[in-house]
Amino acid sequence: MEEIGLIEINILDNHDFDDISINATEAIQSAIDKCNGADGGIVTVPGEGVYIIDGIELKSNVTLNVESGATLRGSGNEERYIRRPGPFELIRNNTPISGLIFANGANNIAVTGDGTIDGNFEKFIFPDQGSEQHLKFYKYPRPMMFYFENCRDVKISNLHIINSPFWTIHLVGCFKTEIDSIFINNEMRMPNTDGIDIDRGRETHIHDCTIVTGDDGICPKCTEETAKYGDCNNIKVERCNIKTRSSAIKFGSSSFGNFEDCYFTDLKIEDTNRGIAFQIRDPGSVRNITFENITIKNKTYTKDWWGSGEPIYITLVQRDEKTDMKNQVIDNISFLNINCESDNGIFIYSSVEGAVRDIYLRDVNLKLNKPFKTATEFDLRPNYGSGVVTSSHIGLNTETTANLVLTNVQIEDSENEIISY
Structure with missing residues (x-):
């Protein structure tokens, strides 16, 4: 100025x-x-x-x-x-x-x-x-x-x-x-x-x-x-504290254009329904986003608020039956030195094969407030079709991701069971 x-x-x-x-x-x-x-x-x-x-x-x-x-x-x-x-x-x-x-x-x-x-x-x-x-x-x-x-x-x-x-x-x-x-x-x-x-x-x-x-x-x-x-x-976002009943950081859900070259660092996120979220529902893509040195404490609220207590949530699905997502991607997203305490796990999901790709998690620690074997629902709203994806476990749900790179990632549940990647 x-x-x-x-x-x-x-x-x-x-x-x-x-x-x-x-x-x-x-x-x-x-x-x-x-x-x-x-x-x-x-x-x-x-x-x-x-x-x-x-x-x-x-x-x-x-x-x-x-x-x-x-x-x-x-x-x-x-x-x-x-x-x-x-x-x-x-x-x-x-x-x-x-x-x-x-x-x-x-x-x-x-x-x-x-x-x-x-x-x-x-x-x-x-x-x-x-x-x-x-x-x-x-x-x-x-x-x-x-x-x-x-x-x-x-x-x-x-x-x-x-x-x-x-x-x-x-x-x-x-x-x-x-x-x-x-x-x-x-x-x-x-x-x-x-x-x-x-x-x-x-x-x-x-x-x-x-x-x-x-x-x-x-x-x-x-x-x-x-x-x-x-x-x-x-x-560029740095040195901020965020508390919310929805997502602390959210790309979308209005995503009729592209998001590129963003950097988030030194954030304290607490009592949020979601920590970091990509809610891509329209014909736009996301590329080259980095999150570094962030603490996240999730807390689930009522179902009036979108989210299921995920610290990291990456989704690409169509908003309605007319939405064409076949050429859209979420690409080259990095999470570096992230410490989480959460009611639910990390969720990465796409309805388009290979659309979510090159996701990097390095030095990520997640402490779950429930056992790994807990059945859970991940909230996809707003979307076309079913509003949820069900899973027999919490922790790391990444079945639709292309090239997920995990380096020094550790997840511990409420019963002190640890899974390392």
């Missing part, structure tokens, strides 16, 4: 927000527009205080700086958020989407500071759900906390981002994005609250972040409706 500093605007300079019920959208947006018109600047939201906002559009060469003690809280009035026409995810889903903090075609933008952005998710769910483990909501999709499309040189840094009603940060066709030192803390019972979705992004660097959420933690995607932005490649 280039240095920005031509003008600086504190939103309290010309506004009084002593009453926290006052909506601050106009003050913040006018400051952003002024900075953009002056070829760049910083808009500061000072602490201490809660500022109610509708949709805010970030524009080129502007930093929105939320200071420590300040909270931007979504009003919950989606009609006043920034809306983008549909379709969403699949071309047949002609559904508009919206964002609380929105940018489209902007360059050199940032949202920074030690303050908080609150998505106010309770405005989007049915009331009085008590101890329900998978909260019921009014509609799909719901507003995203951040929606940035076709942006270049993006930075999101240091913020606390909480209570998202839907995907927290959605990057669509963005180039050169850095996300660092943020803390995402969502209600873990809330579906669809992905932490960071990298949708056909290029050169994305995520580091030193903590993500606690209900759905996938970090999720590279290639949605069907964003095809004009090409593939998803050159992602």
Whole structure:
């Protein structure tokens, strides 16, 4: 991100927000527009205080700086958020989407500071759900906390981002994005609250972040409706902690493009339904992905959440009866120095012969919480046909893999039986 500093605007300079019920959208947006018109600047939201906002559009060469003690809280009035026409995810889903903090075609933008952005998710769910483990909501999709499309040189840094009603940060066709030192803390019972979705992004660097959420933690995607932005490649993720009821790292399930050249290292994954997952369901391929120095502790939740407690899950199957996967592959995937404790084993599966190939596991240790002989089901959702693959054992299920290379791999079950490869 280039240095920005031509003008600086504190939103309290010309506004009084002593009453926290006052909506601050106009003050913040006018400051952003002024900075953009002056070829760049910083808009500061000072602490201490809660500022109610509708949709805010970030524009080129502007930093929105939320200071420590300040909270931007979504009003919950989606009609006043920034809306983008549909379709969403699949071309047949002609559904508009919206964002609380929105940018489209902007360059050199940032949202920074030690303050908080609150998505106010309770405005989007049915009331009085008590101890329900998978909260019921009014509609799909719901507003995203951040929606940035076709942006270049993006930075999101240091913020606390909480209570998202839907995907927290959605990057669509963005180039050169850095996300660092943020803390995402969502209600873990809330579906669809992905932490960071990298949708056909290029050169994305995520580091030193903590993500606690209900759905996938970090999720590279290639949605069907964003095809004009090409593939998803050159992602680097390091020094992050992830806790979720779904997958900590997941490629897919929207996989209408290719994923290439990604590197994940020094991650701590805990209490997740799945650790590292490839959920390839559409005509796209995955190549050259490395995971290194990662600890994984799985915990199974209710069947409302996809997954069966797998620390490593690699699957390529068709989404529906019309999906043609015959030319797609998952190729050259490396797992190096991975330590796992899990309710289920490593699962690698394809419905296309030879499509999953050149999988390397080196210095991988797995401690199972059940005996090897435990019968199990591996969850294939979403998919065409049966939603599960059954097995008479847990541990290592890799029958459909071409060229699986195991080096110093050890699996121990709950009865202290050890299998080494």
